[in-house]
Amino acid sequence: MKWVSSIVLSAVIVVSAGSAQAGLEEEQDINQGLLVIAAADKIRRACDSISGRLFKARSYANALKDAASDRGYSDDEIDSYINDKAEKAKMRERRNAYFKSKGASNLDAQSLCVLGQQEIAGGTQIGQLLRTK
Template sequence: MLVNQSFTRLIIASFVAAALLLSTPAFAAGLQDETKINNGLLAVGIADEIRNRCDSISARTFTALGFLNGLKREARAKGYSNDEINAYTKSNAEKAKMRKRGQAYLAQNGASTSDAASMCRLGRAEIAKRSQIGVLLRAR
């Protein structure tokens, strides 16, 4: 009987612990579900591709670093730990998803990473409209 009660308490404690973990923001919805943060990361990735492919456009490095730090602050304010944020941003699976979204954005806007002129056109257009991508770039 004593073993049975101990086992029951252990099971109940396990369910309570699982419920508490699942109710925290980091487990209830992962960073992949944070639209604003992911759109920000996508903008940084596209801006980086543009500046790497187009010799007449450079990065606004301090602006980009400040923007990335702001995204990280927002994630922490939503309850994500530094370890969770780092794991997410270093995840090969998440990077692949982001690359796919980036390629779709480029194609939708008539640009390709294999065509430097199209990347320069897109970069100049983004700068002109002062989009999030554009504010991370500077025309030389």
Template structure:
């Protein structure tokens, strides 16, 4: 679940910072729903899932992991071209992040 949430977060940052890439919103919603179902199959209750998703400290930690991932791949804050380059690379390699994005 953690890696899935990081993928969604990175894809969201790319689409917000790159004008030539948009989100595949329905695919992202299905993916998030799938993560939730997987957690339930592992025995987590809805209350536990909600608590995890709503945990501000965990959100901060996952955002930092996502930021590290993007920085390691050449993303520079406030540089749209670097976000676009990462987005195109993720789309091209058909990663989970790329599957959540669409080049315009």
């Protein structure tokens, strides 16, 4: 499914210009939320026994975007941040570092399945965006 990828493209914070970039990069809670979405998306795509929770993920992504808007970021600023290739690469690095910290690898589907099951069982933010098929 491409829904999480679409949500990530809609919500991953990556502003390309000026003060908006510096500001959005400093929004720790929003960026942590984007990491949750990125990790859940990768796990879902890598693991055949796990799928995503479409409505929950969309709601979560919309809440992140609303938080950015409430802090004064325009839709254009948010969209620019979403589409910045360098920021997407940084998010992948953060996601992969998270996987490594949990004993998994973005290159090993089985380890991501194990991590996904742990996240689901633990009721973590990542686990709440996933479900066992």
